[in-house]
Amino acid sequence: MIFSLIFLLVVTEFVRKGTLSEQHSLFWFVFALTMLLMAANTRLLEFLSRLLHIYYAPSVLFLFGFLLITIYSFHLTIIVSRQSEKLLKLTQEIALLKNKIEEQADKTVKSK
Amino acid sequence: MRSTTLVIIPAYNEAATIGQVIKNIKRWCDADILVVNDGSTDGTSAAAREEKVAVIDLPCNLGIGGAMQTGYRYACQHGYEFAVQVDADGQHDPRFIEDLIHPLRAGKVDMVIGSRYIENRNYRGTLARRAGSWFFTFLLKLFTGQAIYDTTSGFRAINRQVLAEFARHYPPDYPEVEVIMQLLRRGYHIKEIPVVMYPRKGGHSSITMLKSVYYMFKVSLAMVIDCLR
Numbered sequence: 001m002i003f004s005l006i007f008l009l010v011v012t013e014f015v016r017k018g019t020l021s022e023q024h025s026l027f028w029f030v031f032a033l034t035m036l037l038m039a040a041n042t043r044l045l046e047f048l049s050r051l052l053h054i055y056y057a058p059s060v061l062f063l064f065g066f067l068l069i070t071i072y073s074f075h076l077t078i079i080v081s082r083q084s085e086k087l088l089k090l091t092q093e094i095a096l097l098k099n100k101i102e103e104q105a106d107k108t109v110k111s112k
Numbered sequence: 113m114r115s116t117t118l119v120i121i122p123a124y125n126e127a128a129t130i131g132q133v134i135k136n137i138k139r140w141c142d143a144d145i146l147v148v149n150d151g152s153t154d155g156t157s158a159a160a161r162e163e164k165v166a167v168i169d170l171p172c173n174l175g176i177g178g179a180m181q182t183g184y185r186y187a188c189q190h191g192y193e194f195a196v197q198v199d200a201d202g203q204h205d206p207r208f209i210e211d212l213i214h215p216l217r218a219g220k221v222d223m224v225i226g227s228r229y230i231e232n233r234n235y236r237g238t239l240a241r242r243a244g245s246w247f248f249t250f251l252l253k254l255f256t257g258q259a260i261y262d263t264t265s266g267f268r269a270i271n272r273q274v275l276a277e278f279a280r281h282y283p284p285d286y287p288e289v290e291v292i293m294q295l296l297r298r299g300y301h302i303k304e305i306p307v308v309m310y311p312r313k314g315g316h317s318s319i320t321m322l323k324s325v326y327y328m329f330k331v332s333l334a335m336v337i338d339c340l341r
Contacts, residue, residue: 088284
């Protein structure tokens with residue numbers, strides 16, 4: 001519970017500084033708040049563990065956290081793949097444009 | 113007058129050999145030459161410019177696939193009929209460039225690969241290398257029903273249709289085998305001709321033991337996925 005609280009503060013601080021974009025912070029806010037709620041409210045946790053047939057109630061917390069983080073890291077690798085694709089195209093485009101400018105410069109020098 | 117053929121040389125830190133490679137190419141054919149400098153940290157770009165050929169400097173290292181695709185896009189934009197890939201380390205003998213382009217001119221095939229293994233010339237390489245090569249030949253045969261023997265050869269020539277295809281899609285790392293698969297499955301024709309290759313004259317091979325394991329897995333996976341497309 002203490003961890004969730006500190007974590008919430010850390011996320012807020014990073015968003016305030018601008019290191020973490022609002023768009024991506026949304027996930028972490030929801031994550032931190034849910035963890036906080038579940039850690040603080042033992043009866044909710046016990047209810048959930050009975051629902052899922054889990055004997056040890058706090059392991060619901062671990063299961064939940066683990067699943068969410070797995071899904072989110074998968075989402076992030078998709079973003080990374082997409083971005084490296086864009087970066088590749090951008091780098092090529094810049095190099096080709098630079099070459100075109102050089103060619104143009106050569107031509108004007110020769111024609112003078 | 114401008115040639116209809118562009119020789120593309122991808123180069124990453126090859127300052128020691130690039131000048132000689134360009135001189136050799138000029139001696140054996142009159143094609144235009146383009147050096148794609150893949151973010152080298154040595155004098156590769158300057159050494160190439162000294163030989164009065166076109167040079168494209170990539171602002172950061174993209175890897176062989178990204179660099180070659182830059183060259184192919186350049187060739188497309190400038191309207192070349194044929195493009196030939198030649199390595200910057202002196203492994204490829206430019207005497208064979210004309211032999212590579214000849215079948216393309218006849219119009220029967222779309223890509224010509226300079227092969228070390230047919231006609232049993234003196235290139236052998238290590239056992240692991242030949243085993244890997246054999247494995248890719250087997251996979252290609254399995255998936256496409258066609259036998260290509262030197263699947264990892266980077267000494268290859270393509271025509272305008274394939275140029276357009278590569279400008280759109282070219283794998284960023286370890287492209288050689290994947291590309292053969294991509295073309296065969298889309299109905300292009302590939303031919304192999306025998307060439308002689310030399311051990312590299314300078315620089316270092318980028319393939320280490322661990323990397324070759326990754327290479328095998330990555331390329332095999334890419335081939336399976338290409339089948340699912």
